[in-house]
Amino acid sequence: MTLSQIDLTLGAGTTTLLLLLAAVLFRDFRTVAAGRLATAFALGSAAHAMTATAGFAAPLTPWQAVLIAVSTGNVVVFWLFARALFDDAFKMRLWHAAPWAAVVALSLVNCLVLVPAQTLDPRIFAIVIGVISLGFAALAVVQTIASWSADLVEERRRLRVFVVVATSVYAAFNAILQLFVTGNGSPNILATANAAILAGVVAAIAYLLMRVNGESLFPAAEKPARAAIASPETKNADQKLLDALMRLMADERIYRHEGITIGSLATKLSVPEYKLRRLINRELGYRNFNVFLNNHRIEEAKAALADPSQAEVPVITIAMDAGFQSLGPFNRAFKAMTGVTPTEYRKLNDVRA
Template identity: 60%
Template sequence: MTFATLELAFRAASVALLLVLAASLASDFRNVLAGRLAIALALGSAAHAASASIGAPTLVSAWHAPLIALSTGNVVVFWLFTRALFDDEFRLRRWHGLVWALVVAFSFASCLRIAAGGNVQFSIIATNLISLGFIALAVVQTMASWSADLVERRRRVRVFIVAAAALYGGLNALLQMLVVGQDAGDVVNLINAGALACVVAAISWAMMRVDGADLFPVSVEIAPAIVPNPPAAAEEAADQKLIDALMRLMADERIYRQENISIGVLAGRLKIPEYRLRRLINQRLGYRNFNVFLNNHRIEEAKAALADPAQAEVPVITIAMDAGFQSLGPFNRAFKAVTGVTPTEYRRLKVKAA
């Protein structure tokens, strides 16, 4: 069997697996933003598997150019996917679509105009620098957000998905720039196709290890009431002592008001390892996300302030900031997710009931 035949087999396997993955996600999670972006990412990756080659020829055919453009635009989808995967409050905006369209258009023009006009080196380097830029944004987003996920296995799978895709995409882009204008040979393209097939298979396998509903929550998590769990026969005394200490930090010191409060800081205050605090908040208090845990306490404080006649003239944004929110938008979304109404409506209802 020749190298070219093996490469084609790896490409076909990657495309087939990605299409099956996209179909499965469309069946179960097409109404979830992270799920829809995962579908788009799988389809864009299929375009990459079908079209990508190291040391591509100078002239690109008309049918090949759209696949390459979609493959390049997939780095924007990857960045958006990481944002939706780790941030339940993330929403797509029109400018996100505009950025994707501009990247796709530039890649398409590079294939048919810039490279064909003799500027092959500029075309390849510019396109791959764009790819590296969005991959870097995705990695930074993941590093900033992953610690808020309190479900250990799900967090590991999410990080693995991002890390595997970023590693392959980053190395592929660097290799494209290193061999620009050269023929990399069949062996390099075979290794590239094989590496992609392995990454796709590994990500698919990792996704099968967790409940899809956990990986792509159908709705934003509604925070449970802030009531410490009553002691149970099976509950360890040490855990209950830590939960009581945690609740005192929340109720008495209102530590949730601190700017950039993290689970690491909170674990430090309790003098316990971070992983143990994750387990306590997740398994004992019923939260899947650390930010939801914090926001629940912040919203309880805001609800009390909005219902207080003495604070009737205090602006909503002041109440939000005092409770620990950094801006009005996230506060309004989190407040409505918990209460079903906006802060202004909540205040009006309380005034009428008084």
């Protein structure tokens, strides 16, 4: 079998798998942002697999140009997908479409205007796209690292590293291929390696996605945290740990401490971090450790704001006393939880602002 035949086989198999994955994701998770972005990312990856296999040559037809443009813009979808997957508070905004539209438009202009007119060295465009791809891949990796420690969902913690790192490695490989090989006569062996890496990454992601509970990755809705009561299946040791945790939160108000992490909290409770993470997630219903802390902080702030004896205490003082480091994050967290600002909450409770 020749390299071109191997390329075609790998490309066709990868494209088919991606289209099937997109259909399943859309069917099951189209109601949530992460599910819709996962579907879009799978479709964009299918477009990339097709363009990488087909080897389009100039002059391009409009449909070929569109396919290439969608493939090029998929790196922006990847960044948004990483944000939505690993940040439960993420919400899609209109401005999120702007970078994707800009990259797609740049690719279309190159394919339909610059290349036919031969007004620009193809290497220049390859370098621009390579830099953009590396930039958005780096943003996705930063998102993963930044939210890693606070993630309480075990399945998502296990999957996130592979999904983002593997896809980022491929994005980096593809970007380097464009930067240093495209335009110099890309050797067939590199094109085949590119197709093989993409096929392997897609197959592994599809396999892993089928093995995890989909609702752990794409929750249909934000569920309120449950009361601190263990389920009937909870072992006695877990109940004791739960009681000890709630004593720390209620009596010692450990959430006020600066720099508190799940690791330091586990150390204080003398338990492995994974056990505490699992307890807070499964028994109390939290998916993020920072949300767990902030809910306790906001409950304290709500009591202070509704207390007539503290009517003259500034909101920022109440926020700092509760454990927030600045007013901005406090205001955002407070409104997300209560639907009103701290000042409005104080007024609603008939306390002078």
